[in-house]
Amino acid sequence: MKRPVDGPFQFRGKRPDEYPLPDLNPHMKLHYELVPPVVVAEEAPNFRGRWGDAFPEPDLPVHLEIGPGNGFYLAGMADRHPEFNWVGVEIRYKRVVLVAKKIIAAGVSNARVARYDAWQLDDLFEPGELSGLHINFPDPWKREINAKHRLVNAELVSWAASVLRPGGVVRIKSDHRPNVARFVDAATNHPFSMVNFIDDIGRNGAPWPDDLVTNYQSKFIARGEPIFAAMLTRDDD
Numbered sequence: 001m002k003r004p005v006d007g008p009f010q011f012r013g014k015r016p017d018e019y020p021l022p023d024l025n026p027h028m029k030l031h032y033e034l035v036p037p038v039v040v041a042e043e044a045p046n047f048r049g050r051w052g053d054a055f056p057e058p059d060l061p062v063h064l065e066i067g068p069g070n071g072f073y074l075a076g077m078a079d080r081h082p083e084f085n086w087v088g089v090e091i092r093y094k095r096v097v098l099v100a101k102k103i104i105a106a107g108v109s110n111a112r113v114a115r116y117d118a119w120q121l122d123d124l125f126e127p128g129e130l131s132g133l134h135i136n137f138p139d140p141w142k143r144e145i146n147a148k149h150r151l152v153n154a155e156l157v158s159w160a161a162s163v164l165r166p167g168g169v170v171r172i173k174s175d176h177r178p179n180v181a182r183f184v185d186a187a188t189n190h191p192f193s194m195v196n197f198i199d200d201i202g203r204n205g206a207p208w209p210d211d212l213v214t215n216y217q218s219k220f221i222a223r224g225e226p227i228f229a230a231m232l233t234r235d236d237d
């Protein structure tokens with residue numbers, strides 16, 4: 001996964017004293033004060049291959065949520081599934097802070113939120129390191145002219161096939177059907193099995209029993225819009 005920019009790209013965070021206007025974004029400052037559960041961008045790549053070290057119970061299988069937003073899903077799933085360690089990767093300072101506050105409020109010790117760019121996930125996880133991948137309402141970039149900004153693309157699916165261990169799960173939800181269909185279509189080129197593809201969670205129910213309604217999902221529900229979801233599992237090698 002590489003961000004669609006010309007030339008090499010290295011995602012890195014800055015310490016507050018490196019910013020010309022350090023008081024401009026209060027969330028930037030605050031996210032440093034919430035370590036842990038926050039993992040700052042400068043530290044996150046150090047956990048590649050050893051995310052267990054970020055948690056009190058280092059041997060639990062690791063699940064990743066890309067773009068956790070306000071953190072309701074990440075904190076909620078960590079509470080529901082203490083048998084896993086949960087990592088969220090979120091790029092926006094304000095949302096990192098929201099996620100951290102949700103984790104703290106939930107009182108769970110098995111969730112962390114890394115401030116990082118999901119286009120650079122190779123920096124953070126090594127092959128076979130994850131047991132679960134959760135993608136909820138990724139930015140859709142509906143217009144074809146913006147296609148290069150779509151995070152859910154064939155490269156992400158290829159990355160998912162390598163980073164998930166056999167038996168690992170993928171859960172993806174979106175209000176924009178092509179985002180889910182793109183993952184499912186690309187997965188046919190990799191060792192994935194489709195568990196199910198649901199066209200409208202509202203009418204047909206969630207494709208997994210322990211689903212949680214995310215912040216964005218609740219907005220689409222309020223507007224009466226359909227929500228699409230798919231679940232896949234990583235086959236044995």
Ligand SMILES: C[S@@+](CC[C@H](N)C(=O)[O-])C[C@H]1O[C@@H](n2cnc3c(N)ncnc32)[C@H](O)[C@@H]1O
Nearest residue numbers: 067068069090091092117118136137214215216
């Ligand atoms: C449409 S929101 C969905 C939020 C949440 N998953 C939900 O369902 O309520 C997309 C989220 O992805 C995050 N995001 C977008 N691009 C990202 C990137 N390159 N790396 C990490 N997070 C990103 C956004 O900041 C935002 O929190």
